[in-house]
Amino acid sequence: MKTYEKKGDKATRNGFGEALAELGDTMPELVVIGADVTGSVLTSFFQAKHPDRFFSVGVAEQNATTVAVGMALSGKVAVFSSYSAFAAFRNADQLRVSVCYNEANVKIGGAHSGITVGPDGATHQSLEEIAFLRALPNLTLVSPCDYLEAKKATKAICEMVGPAFLRFGRPAVPMFTNDDTPFILGKANILREGNDVAIIACGLLVWESLLAAEKLQEIHGINARVINMHTIKPIDVQAIVDAARECACIVTAEEHQVHGGLGGAVAEVTAKNSPVPIELVGMKDSFGGSGEPFELAEKYGMTWKEIYASALVAIERKKGTYNKIRQVKDVATYHEGL
Amino acid sequence: MEYLRNINLLTNYSISINFRNFGLSKFSLYKIIKMDLQIKFEEKIFENKRRAPDEFKIIANTLRQDIIKSLLLAGSGHSGGPLGIADLMSVLYFGGYINYNPTEPEWKDRDRFVLSAGHMAPILYAVLARAGYFPAAELATLRKFGSRLQGHPGLDVKLPGIETSSGSLGQGVSIAVGMAMSHKLVDKDSKEVYAITGDGELQEGICWEAAMTAGTYGLDNFCWIVDNNDCQIDGRVKNVMSIYPIKEKFEAFGFTVFEIDGHNIVEIIQTLDKFTRYHALRKGKPVCIIAKTYMGNGVSFMHDNYKWHGNPPNKEQAAKALEELSK
Ligand SMILES: Cc1ncc(C[n+]2csc(CCOP(=O)(O)OP(=O)(O)O)c2C)c(N)n1
Ligand SMILES: [Mg+2]
Numbered sequence: 001m002k003t004y005e006k007k008g009d010k011a012t013r014n015g016f017g018e019a020l021a022e023l024g025d026t027m028p029e030l031v032v033i034g035a036d037v038t039g040s041v042l043t044s045f046f047q048a049k050h051p052d053r054f055f056s057v058g059v060a061e062q063n064a065t066t067v068a069v070g071m072a073l074s075g076k077v078a079v080f081s082s083y084s085a086f087a088a089f090r091n092a093d094q095l096r097v098s099v100c101y102n103e104a105n106v107k108i109g110g111a112h113s114g115i116t117v118g119p120d121g122a123t124h125q126s127l128e129e130i131a132f133l134r135a136l137p138n139l140t141l142v143s144p145c146d147y148l149e150a151k152k153a154t155k156a157i158c159e160m161v162g163p164a165f166l167r168f169g170r171p172a173v174p175m176f177t178n179d180d181t182p183f184i185l186g187k188a189n190i191l192r193e194g195n196d197v198a199i200i201a202c203g204l205l206v207w208e209s210l211l212a213a214e215k216l217q218e219i220h221g222i223n224a225r226v227i228n229m230h231t232i233k234p235i236d237v238q239a240i241v242d243a244a245r246e247c248a249c250i251v252t253a254e255e256h257q258v259h260g261g262l263g264g265a266v267a268e269v270t271a272k273n274s275p276v277p278i279e280l281v282g283m284k285d286s287f288g289g290s291g292e293p294f295e296l297a298e299k300y301g302m303t304w305k306e307i308y309a310s311a312l313v314a315i316e317r318k319k320g321t322y323n324k325i326r327q328v329k330d331v332a333t334y335h336e337g338l
Numbered sequence: 339m340e341y342l343r344n345i346n347l348l349t350n351y352s353i354s355i356n357f358r359n360f361g362l363s364k365f366s367l368y369k370i371i372k373m374d375l376q377i378k379f380e381e382k383i384f385e386n387k388r389r390a391p392d393e394f395k396i397i398a399n400t401l402r403q404d405i406i407k408s409l410l411l412a413g414s415g416h417s418g419g420p421l422g423i424a425d426l427m428s429v430l431y432f433g434g435y436i437n438y439n440p441t442e443p444e445w446k447d448r449d450r451f452v453l454s455a456g457h458m459a460p461i462l463y464a465v466l467a468r469a470g471y472f473p474a475a476e477l478a479t480l481r482k483f484g485s486r487l488q489g490h491p492g493l494d495v496k497l498p499g500i501e502t503s504s505g506s507l508g509q510g511v512s513i514a515v516g517m518a519m520s521h522k523l524v525d526k527d528s529k530e531v532y533a534i535t536g537d538g539e540l541q542e543g544i545c546w547e548a549a550m551t552a553g554t555y556g557l558d559n560f561c562w563i564v565d566n567n568d569c570q571i572d573g574r575v576k577n578v579m580s581i582y583p584i585k586e587k588f589e590a591f592g593f594t595v596f597e598i599d600g601h602n603i604v605e606i607i608q609t610l611d612k613f614t615r616y617h618a619l620r621k622g623k624p625v626c627i628i629a630k631t632y633m634g635n636g637v638s639f640m641h642d643n644y645k646w647h648g649n650p651p652n653k654e655q656a657a658k659a660l661e662e663l664s665k
Contacts, residue, residue, distance in 0.1 A: 031524060055519060055555075063547030066509045070516020073502055074450075076524060078516075094544075097506045098513060102493045 004176040004191055004210055012168035012203075013111055015150025017042025020079060023158050024050040030158065031071050033057060033080040035064045040170075041081040041111035061086045065094035065106070072104040077158055081109030083117075084167055088129035099163045100138045107157050110167040113143075114255035115283065115300055116204060116293035117170045125288040131260025133165050134233045140164040140185060141233040143254075143262075145206035146175050149230060152183040160185060167203065169255070171293045174207045186231045188239040194223030197311045197318075198243035198250045202229050202262050205253035205281070205302060212307035224311055235265050237273070244274040249318035251279045251310045255302055258282040277317035279310035375657050377407050379467075379474035384432045386469065391603040397468070398428040399663050402636045404464035404477055406659045409650035412481040415489065418633035418646035419536060420461035422567050422600070426534070426629055429606045431465045435614045436532060440470035443498035449529050450501050450517050454510025455536040455565065456490040457648070463487050466499040508542030511535050511562060515548045518560035518624075530614065534563045538570030540581040546591070553592025558620035561613050561627065562593070565600065569633040569644035588626040594619075600629030636663055 024030050024046050034056040038044045047054040057064045061082050068078035081087065087110045088095065099106045110129060117124050133141050142157060142164065144150040150168050157164035182189065191206070192213050201209040206228045213224035225247055227239055243250060250270065252263035263280035270276055283300055297303050316322035384397050401424045409415045430436055430451070439445040453462045460480060467474045472486075479485035486497040490505025501517075504510035514533035521529040535545060552560050564584060568575045575581060588595045596612070598605045606629075613625045633647065634640025637659040651659055 031520075053524060055523070057547070057551050060544075060547035060550070062508075062544045063512045063515075063551060066512035066544065067516035067519065067548075067551060069502070069509075070513040070518070071520040071524070072516075073513065074517045074520035074525075076520055093506050094509055094512075097503060098509045101503050 006174045006176050006207075008175055009172035010147035010175050011170060011172045012144055012147055012150035013040075013042050013170060015144065015147040016081070016109055016111070016154045016166060016168055017045040019151040019154035020158075021045035021049045023155060024053065027077060027158065029076050031055065031076045031078050033064045033068050033071075033078065035059055035061055035080070035082045037082050037111070041083070041109055043079070043081050043109070061090040062094050065091040065108070066098050068106045069094070069098040069102060069104045072106045073102065077105055077107065079107045079109060079158070081111055083124060083126070084110030084113035084129050085124050085126035087111070088126065088133060088165070092132060095133075096136060100136045103138050103162055105161055106163050108165045110165055112170045113167045114169055114204065115288045115296045115302060116173075116255065118293040118296060119290045121290040122287040127255070127257050127283045127288065128260070129167065130232055130254070130256045130262060131264070134265060138163055139233060140231070141167070142185065142231050143167045143202040144230055145203060145228050146173060146177055148175060148177050148179070149181070149183060153230065156183060156185050169204060173204050176207060176210070183230070186234045186236060188236040189228040189230065190225060190239070191228050192224065192226040194225040195246050196222045196224060197315050198225040198227060198247040199253060199307060199311060200227045200229050200240065200243065200250060200262065200266050201253040201307075202232060204255050205307070208302070208304040209253050209307050211304035212311060215304065215308050216311055220312070222311065222315065229262060229266075232262055232265060235269065237269050240266055240269040241273045244270045244276045249277045249314040251281060251307055251314050253281040253302070253307050255297075256282050258284055277314050279314045281306045281310050375653060377411060377478070379404065379407065379477050381474050382468065383470040384468050386432055386436070386438065387434045389433060391607065394425065394428045394433065394603045397432050398424040399636065400468065401428060401461060401464045403660055403663050404467070404474070405460045406637070406651055406656050406663070408460055408463065408477040408480040408487075410653065410656040411478050412650060415460060415481055415650050416457045416648050417650060418569065418640055418644070419455060419458040419565065419567070421637060421640065422631040422633045422635045423458060423461055423534060423565050423629075424636065425601050425603060426563065426565070426606060426631070427461055427465050429603060429610060430532065431469055433607065433610065435610050436530070438469070438499070440499070443471060447529070450514065450531045452501055452504065452510045452514040452517070452531070452533040453491065454504055454514065454533050455507065455539055456503070456505030456510060458534070458536075459487070459489065459491050462491060462500075466497070469499070471499040472497065507536070507539045508544035512544050512548040514562075515552050515557065515560065518552065518557040519555060522557055522559045523555065528559065530559050530561065532561045532563065534565055536570070537564055537566045537568060537575050537581060537584070538578065540564065540584070541579050549588065549591040549593070552624040556592070556622040557624045558617075558622050560624040562588075562624065563627045563629055565631055566628050567631045567633040567642075569642070569647060571644070571647050573644055584628050588628075592623055593626040594621070594623045595626045595628065597628045598630070600631035601635055638662060
């Protein structure tokens with residue numbers, strides 16, 4: 001049941017940058033604040049097209065955030081983008097008090113997120129911001145799965161009123177959604193139907209989940225449902241509850257720490273509505289290191305392989321056939337022969 | 339509507355009931371009744387217009403009384419800072435400098451004022467009530483459950499006249515810079531933006547990020563007032579962590595700086611005139627007014643004493659303060 005096809009690679013940051021530049025034509029109230037990483041977060045596209053509405057404040061993420069708030073409180077739609085490592089943490093207090101408590105119409109672009117920023121190493125690999133951001137009242141948090149979705153998501157958050165954070169990445173990643181793929185904030189997309197296990201993913205790991213689902217089908221005849229949970233807050237409770245009731249076991253997959261991220265969000269929903277076994281794929285409570293993006297994804301266990309193995313474990317847990325000896329060896333064992 | 343109901347509840351009861359809500363012992367309740375201090379907020383509104391210096395002193399003292407009364411009723415909150423900037427605030431809001439319209443708080447041609455030192459909220463609330471944004475009686479609800487007069491200003495409770503929440507030091511002034519940029523650089527209008535920070539607040543790095551931005555963009559529609567009382571929670575600012583020299587720092591960041599006595603009405607008027615009325619003097623630079631003030635000014639036992647940064651007066655102290663302020 002192959003529903004999605006890869007059509008080349010392109011970075012999600014391109015989607016963000018292009019969308020802003022295009023929106024600038026139709027939204028005269030759109031302003032962008034730069035903090036010395038304009039060329040890497042691709043707000044440079046907007047700057048080139050609309051130089052009179054682009055304002056550089058230098059390497060000063062706290063000030064950039066509150067300056068954006070001041071603009072927003074004066075009637076603008078104010079966008080600030082820097083690396084997620086600094087656009088969600090250096091300015092954490094500003095995000096909490098001035099952006100979210102004020103319900104300011106500020107949009108933050110958290111660029112270069114996750115392990116796939118690569119050789120820059122641990123200082124720049126932000127793998128914790130979902131945990132912080134989804135605890136903030138009033139904030140909309142989106143993690144798009146590919147270039148085109150990043151573009152749609154950027155437009156959607158700029159057109160809605162209120163604080164929003166878009167989390168996206170640096171490297172070129174598979175493009176597999178198309179113009180007709182729906183994008184509605186807060187409404188998850190089911191990319192693949194299935195009732196044996198539900199894989200709920202965001203960002204880069206949505207593609208990996210589709211790969212894992214194919215392998216599960218091919219090798220074990222397992223029908224996995226793949227859900228693209230692009231909006232992490234407000235989360236699509238219905239999609240999670242349906243998945244829990246209909247599949248009775250879940251795997252979550254994200255380019256983020258397993259603590260406090262999408263996995264945590266899904267667990268919160270199921271714990272309250274319909275508890276089922278959940279396996280969490282993500283960074284396992286450690287910092288990363290330098291390397292090539294996909295080398296690191298392999299090393300730290302954020303590829304289709306872990307999703308595949310976790311799905312098998314989740315299904316066994318659901319059936320009650322899962323035992324401790326398997327648990328120790330699970331991922332390694334399931335990788336053999338692939 | 340919800341808040342209006344709450345306020346009616348809060349203000350229609352007598353003071354002793356308010357105190358009972360705060361869990362004071364029977365003994366102190368008895369004392370309160372025995373002392374028989376009547377806390378009332380007379381509904382009086384001041385116009386925003388040019389005035390003779392003496393009139394501002396009268397307004398400032400009304401504001402100081404409001405501060406003392408609301409803090410007494412609140413049972414917690416900051417006394418020293420708000421009293422210290424009462425003179426400045428009376429000229430700013432009632433001298434025809436800031437353009438605002440209490441009957442239309444969201445009036446699009448208004449100027450903006452940001453109290454970056456959010457802990458000084460009691461003075462802001464007193465000013466807004468006396469400007470006519472809401473009934474003075476509402477000052478009795480400061481810091482209480484269901485009140486629009488939050489411990490630190492909040493936008494969520496929709497108190498008219500509040501431009502942003504503030505309270506996390508340093509953020510307000512950076513927001514004000516964003517507002518000034520929005521007006522000068524995007525809308526290209528002539529709206530002015532005023533902000534007051536404390537002097538301890540200047541220890542926050544973001545203040546200097548904001549200063550750099552204001553200077554670089556030549557925000558001559560921006561007026562940053564520093565309440566230089568040389569007091570903060572832990573002691574004298576110069577001892578806790580010196581921020582001096584302030585003047586040279588702001589000059590280096592591209593500001594036109596005025597150093598004034600923050601209790602000398604004539605000096606305040608003359609300096610604000612330079613900013614607000616004679617645009618040619620601005621020469622494409624933001625303005626910084628360093629106002630030398632005394633914490634707790636107007637109340638003898640609080641005067642220049644950093645221990646009054648964050649405490650409310652008790653009943654006896656309030657009575658004494660109100661007596662001094664009514665002279
Ligand atoms: C970011 C932040 N850190 C700490 C505080 C706690 N705090 C409130 S007021 C204050 C002292 C500020 O001194 P100053 O600005 O001089 O105000 P004053 O004491 O003169 O009223 C502190 C540390 C805060 N509100 N925000
Ligand atoms: Mg001070």
